[in-house]
Amino acid sequence: MKRLxxxxxxxxxxxxxIGGTIAHFLAREGARVAVSDxxxxxxxxxxxxxxxxxxxxxxxxxxxxxxxxxxRIVGDTVARYGGLDIIVNMAGKVHWSSVLDMELDAWRExxxxxxxxxxxxxxxxxxxxxxxxxxxxxxxxxSVDRGAFRRGIGGGLLHRQGxxxxxxxxxxxxxxx
Ligand SMILES: NC(=O)c1ccc[n+]([C@@H]2O[C@H](COP(=O)([O-])OP(=O)(O)OC[C@H]3O[C@@H](n4cnc5c(N)ncnc54)[C@H](O)[C@@H]3O)[C@@H](O)[C@H]2O)c1
Numbered sequence: 001m002k003r004l005x006x007x008x009x010x011x012x013x014x015x016x017x018i019g020g021t022i023a024h025f026l027a028r029e030g031a032r033v034a035v036s037d038x039x040x041x042x043x044x045x046x047x048x049x050x051x052x053x054x055x056x057x058x059x060x061x062x063x064x065x066x067x068x069x070x071x072r073i074v075g076d077t078v079a080r081y082g083g084l085d086i087i088v089n090m091a092g093k094v095h096w097s098s099v100l101d102m103e104l105d106a107w108r109e110x111x112x113x114x115x116x117x118x119x120x121x122x123x124x125x126x127x128x129x130x131x132x133x134x135x136x137x138x139x140x141x142x143s144v145d146r147g148a149f150r151r152g153i154g155g156g157l158l159h160r161q162g163x164x165x166x167x168x169x170x171x172x173x174x175x176x177x
Pocket of ligand 1: 012013014015016019036037038039042062064065090092093113117
């Protein structure tokens with residue numbers, strides 16, 4: 001039996017790069033995967049890659065910084081697959097320029113996008129997991145403007161660690177809100 005058989009996952013920011021690779025690996029382990037990206041073509045490309053190898057995936061386009069869109073994506077996933085166990089958030093805008101060349105608007109976008117998508121995807125996925133009585137897992141592996149920190153000021157890499165939604169972690173026992 002595959003390790004994620006019976007599991008249902010959403011990957012936000014799942015264009016054909018790191019997020020898409022994670023979506024593929026989840027599907028390869030047996031999960032049914034909603035592939036979500038702000039760019040519908042990117043979501044479709046990753047989904048085609050996964051389904052082309054015989055695994056299960058659907059494309060759900062949307063902006064992970066838009067609360068209505070996140071709620072819809074979570075709701076459509078639950079409606080399609082019957083629940084939610086795993087989310088991975090890779091949605092955000094990466095800027096690779098050095099701090100010497102960094103524009104303030106680009107900095108703000110880089111710093112704000114991943115945590116904002118992280119908060120919204122955590123919130124609505126956790127609600128769906130609690131409503132379904134499922135103790136799921138959430139992972140937010142993105143770095144906050146890695147390039148600027150690494151190349152510009154030589155350190156300060158900010159990683160947000162994944163945090164499992166275990167029974168009790170959200171103030172309940174995993175079987176009720
Ligand atoms: N590529 C690397 O070498 C590398 C290395 C280490 C860490 N990282 C980190 O991993 C993360 C992802 O990197 P990547 O290279 O895969 O980035 P990427 O830009 O290729 O992928 C991000 C995806 O998120 C999507 N996206 C952007 N904003 C969105 C939004 N609001 N809603 C939904 N989707 C949205 C984009 O369309 C894109 O498909 C970043 O935090 C980056 O710093 C990347």
